[in-house]
Amino acid sequence: MRPIQLAGTQVFLLGLISIASTEALLLSGTAHAPVTDSELSAFMTSLWSADANKASSNEVQTNIQSHTDSNSTVDRSPQRLFTHVDESLFNRSTYAAFIKLLDNYNHELGHAEQSTPQEESEITHFLNEISQTEVMQKTVHFLREKGYIMSAWSELETLIRQIWFTFFARHAHSHIKDSSAFEHVFVGEYTQTIVEGFHNWIEFYLQEKAGNLNYLGYLSVHQPNIIGVHFTWQGRLKKFNAIIYGNSPEFDLAMYTVCFVLRHNRKCSFQLDGHPVSVHSFDLDRDGVKFIGTVYVDV
Template sequence: LFEWVDEEKVFERKTYKTFKDLLDNYELECGEAEVVTPEEKKENVAFVDAIMETDVMQEAHKYLISKGKSPEHVGQFKWQLYKIWFSLVRRTRGDRDQDSSSFEHVFVGEGRDDKFIGLHNWIQFYLQEKAGNIDYHGYFRHSTVQDDEHFRLIALQFDWREEKGKPISSCFLGTSPEFEIAAYTICFLLDRLCKTDVQLGEYEVEIDVKPFAKNYIGTAYIAAARMY
């Protein structure tokens, strides 16, 4: 999918660098206990701190305050973000250990039996394709705008390490970590079961967020408002 990405330019940005630091903190398989080390917790906090320095997250915070969904104090809002995205949950049924988090599912991806679930982020997809972990089968371009040569929203098919299949996974290309966190957090806090059409510049998109155990995000992704 990716012929070339200027990694030096991309990952010199603070939010991208701190985001990348999080991607190797998780066990692949659902059912395998997740253990957050002190170093990993520091990385989580560093990411939240970094995104809160951006205009995108500051505007998101103001909007959520206006809707009565978030505390005004920045420190309390950071804690709200941390709990939503990094709290450990039990995704598998039965008496299992906590094996997942909202962040892991949406941005990193997980294995469940012969399937690969989650992973709706272009940075992780790029890094895993580069590492040879993803066998990319092609994409379906969504008709977000007419005659758009530089399309940004695609649906993908791929296999993970030739073991686990992902029949379809949509992602937006080139979006920042703070943009995706802001969009999904707003939708989740306004409506726990959110499926709403949004105009993002020239793109008509649908943001789909589903809850997990009420207080966490089970999945979240951006798709085309008109699928085909």
């Protein structure tokens, strides 16, 4: 075994890399340039500006209705959160590829996840589509400039596959590989009583439209397009959640990936379109291997 070092954290490679570990995938011996909050702000704002697939205010509209608190079980917002979404957005290549991934998972924790060849093909298609966007091209350039990858998209793709799409046991007492970072963050999971993860606006809209999700009210509102929400999904309660809406799938993936790589287990703070934003990410240790436990916009 050979150790890889990143930001004071050590992890071991076990033969061929097949684990969702950022440290294991960032090249050994590469000099990582420090990234200041101001540099991160400039990068994130450039991503926001470059997000050609971001929805306009006419394409996505919300009705936040009434304020609530995280312990309430009262529906204080009887209308849907999303009053209008122009679904022609979903014909755009990255949205269409993203949405195909959403039904590939068993939402209930404790049940082992399995990936079929078709589902693997859908992941590949999604990654191929986002690789062609300016958002991902800028992300490759930034991580290369700062010494986290050496060359091209293929390295970032490998990193994304490992830290987002590798299955692992969500809870430490279990050996059942019932979760992945992508499922937790972008799709959502639940136990018998509570919702875990679920930080994506597209999934929120689709589940609300299908009648599976009941928006109970808002907890906070921040710019740009960030809402702290309280809801039930499939009869389970999510006390507090934050979503940033209207942005493309590639933007979310780039923002969360960069924050996890640069600032995991601590606050990732930056300015986005002139507004302060914080992203929190945490890793999970499973038998000495670190996985993305979660990553989300803080409010």
